[in-house]
Amino acid sequence: MSHPASDFRNLIIHTSRLTLRPPDQRDLSFMTALFAKPELVAHRPDPTPDSRVVTKARLAREISHWRKFGFGRWAAEADGELIGFGGVTQSEHYDALNLSYHLDPAFWRRGYAVELARAAVSYGTVHLRRSRIVGLVRPVNGASRRVLEKCGFVQEGMVELHGAPTMLFSLRTDVLGR
Incomplete structure (x- = not known):
């Protein structure tokens, strides 16, 4: 189930501390600075920070994705300030939604990733009616693994992603009785 492409711009979610909105071109400068931070890309197989050209293609x-499916990763704001991106996307490799999140390191360890992830899981299960959401985490990224675990995800196994071992976590809502 997806929303008509014409109305996705109005899909704004409010949590207790975050405003989650579809990304747009005004986010390019922030996204470029975010993905240029060495600590943000440290867990990639190639930890080279993204160039503006690469980030423009990412945006x-x-x-x-939003235009095609009517949902996707949100731009996350706290107190009116853009702090990162995250949400669920349609996985190309799994029969599931894929949860991901990328926050500015200045906002790490404040519970924002868990808050964003819980909102995305809720949206994916309640509004999109999906029974499975996956999260992919490098073994050395303990903080991201803990975010998934706090949201009820369990590790299914190991996969290879972009040439590197990656932990596959999933949340099955059919197991939760939804």
């Missing part, structure tokens, strides 16, 4: 893919 175009995010917006394209």
Whole structure:
């Protein structure tokens, strides 16, 4: 189930501390600075920070996903300030939604990732009526693994993603009785 492409711009979610909205071109400068931070890309197989060209293509893919499916990763704001991106997307490799989140390191360890992830899980299960959501985490990224665990995800196994071992976590709502 997806929303008509014409109304996705109005899909704004409010949590206790976050405003989650579809990304748009005004986010390019922030996204470029975010994905240029070494600590944000440290867990990639190639931890080279993204260039503006690479980030521009990333933002175009995010917006394209929203146009195609009517949902996707949100731009996350706290107190009116953009702090990162996250949400669920249609997985290309799994029969599931894929949860991901990327927050500015200045906002790590404040519970924002868990808050964003819980909102995304709720949206995916309640509004999109999906029974499975996956999260992919590098073994060395303990903080991201803990976010998934706090949201009820369990590790299914190991997969290879972009040439590196990656932990596959999932949340099955059919097991939760939804």
